[in-house]
Amino acid sequence: MTSNKSIINYTITDEAPALATHSWLPIVQGFTKTANIEVQTKNISLASRILANFPENLSKDQKQEDALTELGALAKSAEANIIKLPNISASLPQLNATIAELQAKGFDIPSYPEGNSDSDKEIKGRYAKVLGSAVNPVLREGNSDRRAPKPVKEFARKNPHSMGVWSSDSQSHVATMGENDFASNEKSTTVTNTTTVSILHTDTQGNTTTLKSEVTLLNGEIIDSTALSKKALVSFIEKEIADAKANGILFSLHMKATMMKVSDPIIFGHVVKTFFKDVFEKHGDTLASIGANPNNGLGNILKQLGDLPADKEAEIKADIQACIDNGPALAMVNSDKGITNLHVPSDVIIDASMPAMIRNSGQMWNANGESQDTKAVIPDSSYAGVYQSTIDFCKKHGAFDPTTMGSVSNVGLMAQKAEEYGSHDKTFEIATEGVVKVVNEEGNTLLEHNVEAGDIWRACQTKDLPIQDWVKLAVNRARATNTPAIFWLDKNRAHDAELIKKVNTYLPNHDTTGLDIRILSPVDATEFSLDRIKDGLDTISVTGNVLRDYNTDLFPILEVGTSAKMLSIVPLMNGGGLFETGAGGSAPKHVQQFVEENHLRWDSLGEFLALAVSLEHFAEKNGNDKAQILADTLDEATIKLLDTDKSPSRKVNEIDNRGSHFYMALYWAEALANQNENEELKAIFTPLAETLKANEATIAQELLATQGNEVELEGYYFPSDSKASAAMRPSATLNNTIDNF
Numbered sequence: 001m002t003s004n005k006s007i008i009n010y011t012i013t014d015e016a017p018a019l020a021t022h023s024w025l026p027i028v029q030g031f032t033k034t035a036n037i038e039v040q041t042k043n044i045s046l047a048s049r050i051l052a053n054f055p056e057n058l059s060k061d062q063k064q065e066d067a068l069t070e071l072g073a074l075a076k077s078a079e080a081n082i083i084k085l086p087n088i089s090a091s092l093p094q095l096n097a098t099i100a101e102l103q104a105k106g107f108d109i110p111s112y113p114e115g116n117s118d119s120d121k122e123i124k125g126r127y128a129k130v131l132g133s134a135v136n137p138v139l140r141e142g143n144s145d146r147r148a149p150k151p152v153k154e155f156a157r158k159n160p161h162s163m164g165v166w167s168s169d170s171q172s173h174v175a176t177m178g179e180n181d182f183a184s185n186e187k188s189t190t191v192t193n194t195t196t197v198s199i200l201h202t203d204t205q206g207n208t209t210t211l212k213s214e215v216t217l218l219n220g221e222i223i224d225s226t227a228l229s230k231k232a233l234v235s236f237i238e239k240e241i242a243d244a245k246a247n248g249i250l251f252s253l254h255m256k257a258t259m260m261k262v263s264d265p266i267i268f269g270h271v272v273k274t275f276f277k278d279v280f281e282k283h284g285d286t287l288a289s290i291g292a293n294p295n296n297g298l299g300n301i302l303k304q305l306g307d308l309p310a311d312k313e314a315e316i317k318a319d320i321q322a323c324i325d326n327g328p329a330l331a332m333v334n335s336d337k338g339i340t341n342l343h344v345p346s347d348v349i350i351d352a353s354m355p356a357m358i359r360n361s362g363q364m365w366n367a368n369g370e371s372q373d374t375k376a377v378i379p380d381s382s383y384a385g386v387y388q389s390t391i392d393f394c395k396k397h398g399a400f401d402p403t404t405m406g407s408v409s410n411v412g413l414m415a416q417k418a419e420e421y422g423s424h425d426k427t428f429e430i431a432t433e434g435v436v437k438v439v440n441e442e443g444n445t446l447l448e449h450n451v452e453a454g455d456i457w458r459a460c461q462t463k464d465l466p467i468q469d470w471v472k473l474a475v476n477r478a479r480a481t482n483t484p485a486i487f488w489l490d491k492n493r494a495h496d497a498e499l500i501k502k503v504n505t506y507l508p509n510h511d512t513t514g515l516d517i518r519i520l521s522p523v524d525a526t527e528f529s530l531d532r533i534k535d536g537l538d539t540i541s542v543t544g545n546v547l548r549d550y551n552t553d554l555f556p557i558l559e560v561g562t563s564a565k566m567l568s569i570v571p572l573m574n575g576g577g578l579f580e581t582g583a584g585g586s587a588p589k590h591v592q593q594f595v596e597e598n599h600l601r602w603d604s605l606g607e608f609l610a611l612a613v614s615l616e617h618f619a620e621k622n623g624n625d626k627a628q629i630l631a632d633t634l635d636e637a638t639i640k641l642l643d644t645d646k647s648p649s650r651k652v653n654e655i656d657n658r659g660s661h662f663y664m665a666l667y668w669a670e671a672l673a674n675q676n677e678n679e680e681l682k683a684i685f686t687p688l689a690e691t692l693k694a695n696e697a698t699i700a701q702e703l704l705a706t707q708g709n710e711v712e713l714e715g716y717y718f719p720s721d722s723k724a725s726a727a728m729r730p731s732a733t734l735n736n737t738i739d740n741f
């Protein structure tokens with residue numbers, strides 16, 4: 001048996017990255033076994049996580065190991081070496097679709113309950129472990145270091161992606177509340193002793209309900225609480241809908257319903273209810289009776305309408321259409337199919353959607369498939385200013401130029417469920433007017449807010465050790481790159497003010513002589529970084545968890561066209577390593593293209609970069625020189641792949657994901673054959689390189705010949721393994737060479 005030490009864990013996830021793995025992993029396993037490294041798979045796909053949580057009615061071969069829990073435990077140990085590909089963070093419509101697919105395949109698992117009986121609550125509680133962003137917070141036992149590697153940046157400079165021009169009279173802008181929202185109502189404190197707190201709601205009659213008990217706070221931990229007013233939200237949305245209509249610009253909503261899985265679907269639902277106000281006023285009871293939940297989007301409502309008698313269905317559909325006709329034009333997700341911005345809460349995810357809009361001249365797509373100026377609605381004002389500043393900058397200076405622009409990398413505070421992204425279990429939709437308090441064991445109130453029915457109240461925690469580690473990582477990156485590091489913290493925001501105190505306490509623990517380290521508000525930091533980026537200069541953004549997420553899509557998408565090409569390292573606090581692939585997600589539309597025309601445009605560059613750093617980490621931990629050589633030669637191969645333009649094309653009948661994997665195998669083998677540090681590896685890889693090279697034309701042809709037809713994967717969330725593998729490995733010549741190596 002191999003000890004945990006000689007194992008690299010490679011995650012099986014969903015959608016495009018899971019397909020890519022069928023083709024890339026056999027190559028990786030073939031190469032790494034030469035250094036006695038076992039690359040072991042761990043299935044953390046959405047389907048697999050559901051099955052792992054509902055084992056009781058499954059047969060022996062249907063049962064799945066709870067790979068996520070295992071990896072979560074491993075992430076806390078020094079042995080961890082995990083390569084994490086992007087996975088689906090499921091919205092409720094995606095969860096329901098996966099459950100239905102599994103049930104149809106004979107897996108006896110419960111449907112997601114609509115009611116609130118005790119047994120419903122129990123099932124919902126178990127699904128809560130799978131819903132939304134349920135993987136990353138479990139594995140992220142460290143802070144994050146994300147940057148565009150030098151070859152990627154150089155490639156983008158020589159081969160710039162398209163960039164929409166900006167006009168100074170663009171009407172596009174960000175609309176945000178600015179008052180009665182999470183940002184403006186925030187309160188924060190740092191506890192000085194380990195304690196346990198409860199979250200209590202007391203109504204106007206004095207009746208107290210415990211919303212949550214037994215929340216442990218460690219010494220030095222920061223706790224915030226805040227509330228967003230439902231009334232203020234609804235009147236803000238009404239105003240912005242009218243304004244978009246008056247100004248003839250698109251209305252679009254940008255949320256993170258996946259990661260902020262409790263608060264953001266509720267906010268999304270209020271926007272749907274406000275946009276379709278007439279429909280809900282007239283048919284609210286009917287809609288509720290058929291389980292049409294606005295929080296799941298217009299798409300869900302339209303689907304549920306099918307349960308009504310035909311005349312009622314037609315009547316409500318006509319009223320929905322009237323709201324669309326009378327309202328402002330909605331930004332579209334897919335204008336050909338009539339999918340609007342309000343159809344599915346997980347279709348428009350702010351980290352990727354705002355940069356895509358900024359890259360596209362500040363415009364989104366209208367119902368005719370044309371791009372148009374847009375009002376981007378970001379209700380909470382905590383971070384909205386970053387996007388407005390970027391828009392202002394583009395209006396003033398024009399679009400960024402990828403051939404000359406500098407780079408903004410990120411050091412992000414995310415360990416141990418830091419900040420907002422760990423708030424799900426402490427977020428509540430308030431039932432009745434009253435007060436919500438965070439109370440400690442001694443009965444002292446740490447934080448309190450007056451609330452009204454429908455308000456969203458939440459508390460966030462940020463532990464001290466992760467903050468210390470984050471400050472250290474920031475100084476290390478500033479030192480390693482001799483680049484200014486900016487802490488994006490606003491002294492006027494309650495949470496940030498607590499964090500600033502800690503940054504000022506911990507910075508002196510490090511040698512910062514000669515380094516340019518500053519603390520600026522997010523808006524000032526944006527302006528500072530954009531001014532530099534325009535002049536070709538680099539800056540490190542040192543941010544909290546949400547801005548980590550936003551900045552690591554915003555800057556990469558502007559700089560190199562996609563965040564999939566980012567190096568994304570998570571030095572785990574207990575000494576292990578988690579290597580994420582890029583910052584980009586699982587790109588559902590790539591799968592759609594694959595099943596329609598057998599062309600997978602997913603770029604595995606993130607996987608190549610992550611594997612190289614994982615191998616390097618392995619080499620250091622285990623004193624394994626061969627692993628280091630594998631890492632160095634893999635990086636060489638990646639550079640050659642970029643230089644020779646063998647990355648996947650977007651168009652059918654041109655090189656795709658599989659073709660790029662073949663060239664990686666060839667270039668990696670050649671680099672190993674050409675190195676002289678290790679004769680054994682040289683001897684092993686020389687014949688492989690020769691065989692691959694001799695068969696280059698045949699393999700390339702075999703890989704191309706398969707394109708152009710539909711592919712049957714027998715499922716979306718739980719496709720057939722053998723079908724997917726066969727589809728992703730269509731070259732018999734390549735398979736023979738790799739499998740017999």
Ligand SMILES: NC(=O)C1=CN([C@@H]2O[C@H](COP(=O)(O)OP(=O)(O)OC[C@H]3O[C@@H](n4cnc5c(N)ncnc54)[C@H](OP(=O)(O)O)[C@@H]3O)[C@@H](O)[C@H]2O)C=CC1
Nearest residue numbers: 086087088089258349352562564583584585586587602603
């Ligand atoms: N770390 C994680 O686990 C993450 C998971 N997600 C999940 O991914 C799903 C989709 O999220 P979404 O916000 O649309 O973000 P995506 O990053 O999946 O999509 C945005 C766009 O980026 C481009 N892109 C992303 N990755 C690649 C790649 N490797 N190769 C080529 N192009 C790429 C594609 O654009 P185009 O094809 O138009 O060029 C894609 O449509 C959701 O389920 C979300 O929860 C999202 C982010 C991170």
Ligand SMILES: O=C(O)CCC(=O)C(=O)O
Nearest residue numbers: 089133136258259549583
């Ligand atoms: O976990 C998720 O839902 C998405 C993660 C993400 O977008 C990121 O880490 O950049």
Ligand SMILES: [Mg+2]
Nearest residue numbers: 351549553583
């Ligand atoms: Mg992200």
